[in-house]
Amino acid sequence: xTNIDDCFNQRLLQKVRPSGEKAYESLNLARSYLDxxxxxxxxxxxxxxxxxxxxxxxHAARALLFRDGIREKSHYCIELYLxxxxxxxxxxxxxxxxxNRLRNRRHENQYSFGTVPTDDEIKTAIDEAERFIERIxxxxxD
Numbered sequence: 001x002t003n004i005d006d007c008f009n010q011r012l013l014q015k016v017r018p019s020g021e022k023a024y025e026s027l028n029l030a031r032s033y034l035d036x037x038x039x040x041x042x043x044x045x046x047x048x049x050x051x052x053x054x055x056x057x058x059h060a061a062r063a064l065l066f067r068d069g070i071r072e073k074s075h076y077c078i079e080l081y082l083x084x085x086x087x088x089x090x091x092x093x094x095x096x097x098x099x100n101r102l103r104n105r106r107h108e109n110q111y112s113f114g115t116v117p118t119d120d121e122i123k124t125a126i127d128e129a130e131r132f133i134e135r136i137x138x139x140x141x142d
Contacts, residue, residue: 012077013102014070018068019069026059026062031133032065033059037049037056057102057129060129061082065078095135105117
C-alpha cells in the first residue's frame with residue numbers, strides 16, 4: 001500500500017456519512033487518553049503511558065476522518081489521510097511526521113520485545129499531543 005487510493009481500494013478507508021458529533025467525541029476521547037498518558041507517566045508505567053499518548057494522537061486524527069465522512073481500518077491509512085491535508089495546505093507536515101514516528105514506535109512497543117520507551121519519548125509524545133489536539137480542533141472549525 002503506497003497511497004490513499006490503495007487504502008480506499010482495499011477498504012481500509014471507507015466513505016460514510018460525515019459526523020461533526022463523532023468528530024468531537026473522538027477529540028474528547030483523545031483528551032481522555034492524554035490524561036491517562038500523564039497519569040501513567042507519573043506512575044512510571046512507561047509502556048502504558050506511551051500507548052495512551054499514541055492513542056491521543058490516533059483519536060485526534062480520527063476526528064478529521066469522522067468530520068469528513070471517512071471510516072478507517074488502518075492506522076497507516078490515517079497517516080496517509082492526514083497527508084491529504086498537508087497537500088491541500090491545511091496542515092503542517094511536521095504533524096504527519098510525528099504521527100508516523102509515534103505510530104511506528106507504538107507498533108514496536110506493543111508487538112515486539114524492543115526497548116521500553118524513554119522518559120523523553122513519552123514527554124515529547126504527551127507535550128506534542130496536547131498541541132496536536134488543539135491543531136485538529138482548529139481544523140474542525142474550518
